[in-house]
Amino acid sequence: MSESAPRSATAPASPGPSSAPESIPVPAAEERVAAQRGVDLARWWDRVGILVVLVALVALMVLIAPNFASVSNLLNIARSISINAILAAGLTLVILTAGIDLSVGSILAVSGVVSVLAAVGGLPAWVAIVLGVVAGCLAGLVNGILTAYLGLAAFIVTLGTMTALRGLAYTMTDGQPIVSNTLNFRDIGNGYVAGIPAPVVVMIVVYLVIWFLLERTRYGKQVYAVGGNAEAARLAGINVRRVTTSVYVIAGACAGLAGIIFAARVVSAQPTAGTGYELDAIAAVVLGGTSLAGGRGRLYGTLIGSIILGVLSTGLILMNVQFFTQLLIKGGVIILAVAIDGLKQRPLRRQRVRAAGAVT
Amino acid sequence: MTQDIPLLRLEGVTKRYGATTALDGVHFDLRAGEVHALMGENGAGKSTLMKILAGNVQRDAGRILLDGAPVEIESPKDATALGIAIIHQELNTVPAMTVAENLALGREPRTRWGSLDRRALLREAREKLDRIGADIDPRRELGSLSVGMQQMVEIARAVSEDARVLVLDEPTAALSRGESLQLYRLVREMRAAGVGLVYISHRMEEVWELADRITVFRDGGYVGTRERTEINPSDVVRMMVGRSFDDLYAHAPRQPGDVVLDVQGLTDGELVGPVDFQVRAGEVVAMAGLIGAGRTETCRLLFGADHVHGGSVRVRGREVRARSPQQAIAAGLAMVPEDRKAQALFLDHTVEDNIAVSSLQEHSRAQVLRRDSVRTAVKRHMRQLRIRESAIGLPARALSGGNQQKVVLARWLMREADVLVLDEPTRGVDIGARREIYELIEELTAAGKAVLVVSSDLPEAIGISDRLLVMRAGRIVAELDSHTTTEEDVMSHATGTATSPSGAHHV
Incomplete structure (x- = not known):
C-alpha cells in the first residue's frame, strides 16, 4: 500500500524497539475472496474429505492384510466399534453446541451396573435396560443443568461428574465386578439379528434416530444454532438453556445404552468399564469433521470417524504392530484430524481479526 | 502564547x-x-x-x-x-x-x-x-x-x-x-x-x-x-x-394508527430508565442520542434480552412478560441487534437456516420440519428483500454487510412480527442496501407494523422517522417531531445544552 511511504519521510525519534503494525487492513474484496476460498475448502472437506480418508485406509489394509476384507472380520470390526460409535453419536450433539462431555465413560459404567443389578434383582430384561438408560439420562441431566443453568464450564462440570460417577459405580459394586452368567439381557451384546451382531443393530438405530433429530426436526436446527452462535440463538427466540441441557441428556442416554451393551458383552457389571472411552469418542467426533467450536459438523462424519478408528485398531493388530506403536499411530491420526479442523478455521479467524480492528 | x-x-x-x-x-x-x-x-x-x-x-x-x-x-x-x-x-x-x-x-x-x-x-x-x-x-x-x-x-x-x-x-x-x-x-x-x-x-x-x-x-x-x-x-x-439533508430518506406521508407498542416505566435498575414511550401502527419512531445514552440498552430491555428491573411492555394492549427474547418474540416483537455478526447471524450456517431460525415452529408438524414449506417461505422473503435466490445455500459469512442485514430482516418478516426494533440497521451497509432497507421500512409501515429505529446517523434518524426520542444518561429527555426538528436541536438535547422548552423535560 502506497500510504506507508510518507511515514519513512519523518525522522524516527521513537525510543522503543520498532515493531510491525499490528494489523494491516486488507482490501475488502481480496479478503472476501480468501474467505470464500476457505469456506469452499471447508465445505468440500465436510462432504467428502473424511470418506476419502476411510477408503484410502481400507485399501491400505486390504493390501497389507488380505484377510481384512472377509465378512467375518468386517462384522467383527463393526461390533468392536459399536460401543464407541454410540458414545460418539451422543457426544456429537454436545460438541455441536460447543460443549464437551468427559463423563460418558463413567456414565457407561454406572448404567451397566444399574442394569445388571436390576436384572440380578429379578426384574425383566426390558426393565433392566430401561433403568440403565434412565440412569444415563439422569447423569446427563445433572451435567446439563450445571452447564446451562449455572453457567459452569462444561469441561470442568463433566470432569467432575466423570470422577464422581466412577466413584458411584465403585460404590454400587463394592469395587468388585458383579458377574451373572444368566444375565437376562445378554443377547443385546452377544446376539444376532438377521446375521448382524445385535450391538451393530443398536448402533444403526441410534444413528438413524439422531440423524433424524438433527436433520429433520426443529430441535436439530436449534442445536446447530446454539453451537453456531449462542447469543444470536437466544435473540432469535431459542431457549438456549433447554437445548443445551437436552444434548447432555441425550449424550447420557447414549452412554447408558453403550453401558448396557458393554455389560451384556462381558455378562457382568464392571465398575471400571469405559475408562478412557470418552477420549476415543471425542476423537471419533473430531475426526468426523465436527468442530469443537460448535455449530459445524455432521453425524455421518462421526460414524465414519468411529469406523476409521476401529479399522485402524484392527488393521494395526492384523499387521502385528506392537500395542505401544498402535497408541502412537492413533494419537498421530487424532492430532492430524484436529490440525485439519484448525486449517479449516484459519480464514475465518483472520476475518474476525479484521472485524475487531475496524472502526466506524 | x-x-x-x-x-x-x-x-x-x-x-x-x-x-x-x-x-x-x-x-x-x-x-x-x-x-x-x-x-x-x-x-x-x-x-x-x-x-x-x-x-x-x-x-x-x-x-x-x-x-x-x-x-x-x-x-x-x-x-x-x-x-x-x-x-x-x-x-x-x-x-x-x-x-x-x-x-x-x-x-x-x-x-x-x-x-x-x-x-x-x-x-x-x-x-x-x-x-x-x-x-x-x-x-x-x-x-x-x-x-x-x-x-x-x-x-x-x-x-x-x-x-x-x-x-x-x-x-x-x-x-x-x-x-x-x-x-x-x-x-x-x-x-x-x-x-x-x-x-x-x-x-x-x-x-x-x-x-x-x-x-x-x-x-x-x-x-x-x-x-x-x-x-x-x-x-x-x-x-x-454541519450537514444538509438530501432525499435519501424521502418517504410517503404516513398515517399512524393505534398504539401497538406501549412501554411504561421500563428500567434495568441501573443505567436505563424509567423510560416511557409508545409506537403506533404504521409509525416509525427513531431513538437518537450519543453512545452510552442507553438506546441499545432500552431496546434490549424491551426485547427481554437483559434483566428487566421494573416497568411494563405492552403489544396491542397485552402485557408482554418479556423476561426472555423467546417470550418477546411470541408477543410479536422482533429485534435486529446492533452487532449483526455477533448477535444475529450464524455465519457458518446457510442463508436459509439464518432466515428460518425464528419461524421453525410455524413450519413443522409434531416437531418435524416441513422442509418444502420452509424453503418456499424463505424464498418468498428473499425475493421481497432482493437477496439473490442463488444465495440460499451459501453460508451467511459469504455475503456483504448489506445482504447480511437483509438476511436478518428477512428472518423477522418471515416471523411476521408486529413491532420491529432496529438497532443501527444501516451501520456498515453500503448506500444501495441502505436505500433498500429504508424502502423495506416503508413497506412495513404501510402494512401497519410499528417500527422503532436506533440510529447514530442523525440525518437518517430524522429523515426516516415520524417522531424522534432523544436519550441522554438512560432517560428520554426530549420527544421531537421529525418533520420540524433539526440536527442542531437533537444534538443540543443529546448533549444537554438545550435551552428551549420544546417538549424536553430535563433530569
Whole structure:
C-alpha cells in the first residue's frame, strides 16, 4: 500500500524497539475472496474429505492384510466399534453446541451396573435396560443443568461428574465386578439379528434416530444454532438453556445404552468399564469433521470417524504392530484430524481479526 | 502564547481502514498546561486519533510532533516512553489484582532476593495515590472499587509515569456526580502542573467547565479549533453537525394508527430508565442520542434480552412478560441487534437456516420440519428483500454487510412480527442496501407494523422517522417531531445544552 511511504519521510525519534503494525487492513474484496476460498475448502472437506480418508485406509489394509476384507472380520470390526460409535453419536450433539462431555465413560459404567443389578434383582430384561438408560439420562441431566443453568464450564462440570460417577459405580459394586452368567439381557451384546451382531443393530438405530433429530426436526436446527452462535440463538427466540441441557441428556442416554451393551458383552457389571472411552469418542467426533467450536459438523462424519478408528485398531493388530506403536499411530491420526479442523478455521479467524480492528 | 512550540502537534494525519477513511488529514495541537476538548459526533474520528496517539494503530500519512520534533508511536510502549497516557472508556487495568499491584504493573519493586517487595509496593502505591489526592486503600482488589475510583487509579498510574500528555476519553461517562467533581478538580490540578490534557467528551456542560480550547472533527475531517471564550455551545453543535439533508430518506406521508407498542416505566435498575414511550401502527419512531445514552440498552430491555428491573411492555394492549427474547418474540416483537455478526447471524450456517431460525415452529408438524414449506417461505422473503435466490445455500459469512442485514430482516418478516426494533440497521451497509432497507421500512409501515429505529446517523434518524426520542444518561429527555426538528436541536438535547422548552423535560 502506497500510504506507508510518507511515514519513512519523518525522522524516527521513537525510543522503543520498532515493531510491525499490528494489523494491516486488507482490501475488502481480496479478503472476501480468501474467505470464500476457505469456506469452499471447508465445505468440500465436510462432504467428502473424511470418506476419502476411510477408503484410502481400507485399501491400505486390504493390501497389507488380505484377510481384512472377509465378512467375518468386517462384522467383527463393526461390533468392536459399536460401543464407541454410540458414545460418539451422543457426544456429537454436545460438541455441536460447543460443549464437551468427559463423563460418558463413567456414565457407561454406572448404567451397566444399574442394569445388571436390576436384572440380578429379578426384574425383566426390558426393565433392566430401561433403568440403565434412565440412569444415563439422569447423569446427563445433572451435567446439563450445571452447564446451562449455572453457567459452569462444561469441561470442568463433566470432569467432575466423570470422577464422581466412577466413584458411584465403585460404590454400587463394592469395587468388585458383579458377574451373572444368566444375565437376562445378554443377547443385546452377544446376539444376532438377521446375521448382524445385535450391538451393530443398536448402533444403526441410534444413528438413524439422531440423524433424524438433527436433520429433520426443529430441535436439530436449534442445536446447530446454539453451537453456531449462542447469543444470536437466544435473540432469535431459542431457549438456549433447554437445548443445551437436552444434548447432555441425550449424550447420557447414549452412554447408558453403550453401558448396557458393554455389560451384556462381558455378562457382568464392571465398575471400571469405559475408562478412557470418552477420549476415543471425542476423537471419533473430531475426526468426523465436527468442530469443537460448535455449530459445524455432521453425524455421518462421526460414524465414519468411529469406523476409521476401529479399522485402524484392527488393521494395526492384523499387521502385528506392537500395542505401544498402535497408541502412537492413533494419537498421530487424532492430532492430524484436529490440525485439519484448525486449517479449516484459519480464514475465518483472520476475518474476525479484521472485524475487531475496524472502526466506524 | 501562540508563538510557543506546542507540546504535541498533529499535522495532516490520515488513517484508512480498507475503503473507509477514518481520519482525513486532521490537525490538532496541544499546549502544555491546557485542557483541549476534542468533540464530534459518533464516528467523527476521535477514537481513531486516540488510538494513533496510544500506539494501537499506525497513521497512513501525516506527522506527529512532540516539542516540535517528529516522533513515531509504533506501540503502546512507545507512547508511554514519550509521556503520552490514555485513560480509556474501557479501563486498561487488571480487576483481579490489588490497587497497588495495578499501579506497579510491569515495574514491580523487587527485594534483593528477586522476590516481590510487598512493603515497597504498598508504600509506592500510597505515594502515587496521594499525589492525586485519591483516598483509596491500595490493598483493595481493583475490581471491588467503583468505576470512578478505578479511573482514579489509572490516572494515578499515568501521573506516576510522568505523563506529559494525558488523553481522557469520556472520563465521566460512568461516574457519579461526586466522582465527576473530583475528576474536574484533578484535571485542573494537572493543568496547573503543566500537563497537556486532551479531553474527549460529548457533554457540553463539562467541556464548558474545563476546556481552554475546543477542536471539532466531523466525518473524519478537521472542522476547526476555537478558544472557548470566543464561542458558545450552539456554535460547537453547528460545527459538529454541519450537514444538509438530501432525499435519501424521502418517504410517503404516513398515517399512524393505534398504539401497538406501549412501554411504561421500563428500567434495568441501573443505567436505563424509567423510560416511557409508545409506537403506533404504521409509525416509525427513531431513538437518537450519543453512545452510552442507553438506546441499545432500552431496546434490549424491551426485547427481554437483559434483566428487566421494573416497568411494563405492552403489544396491542397485552402485557408482554418479556423476561426472555423467546417470550418477546411470541408477543410479536422482533429485534435486529446492533452487532449483526455477533448477535444475529450464524455465519457458518446457510442463508436459509439464518432466515428460518425464528419461524421453525410455524413450519413443522409434531416437531418435524416441513422442509418444502420452509424453503418456499424463505424464498418468498428473499425475493421481497432482493437477496439473490442463488444465495440460499451459501453460508451467511459469504455475503456483504448489506445482504447480511437483509438476511436478518428477512428472518423477522418471515416471523411476521408486529413491532420491529432496529438497532443501527444501516451501520456498515453500503448506500444501495441502505436505500433498500429504508424502502423495506416503508413497506412495513404501510402494512401497519410499528417500527422503532436506533440510529447514530442523525440525518437518517430524522429523515426516516415520524417522531424522534432523544436519550441522554438512560432517560428520554426530549420527544421531537421529525418533520420540524433539526440536527442542531437533537444534538443540543443529546448533549444537554438545550435551552428551549420544546417538549424536553430535563433530569
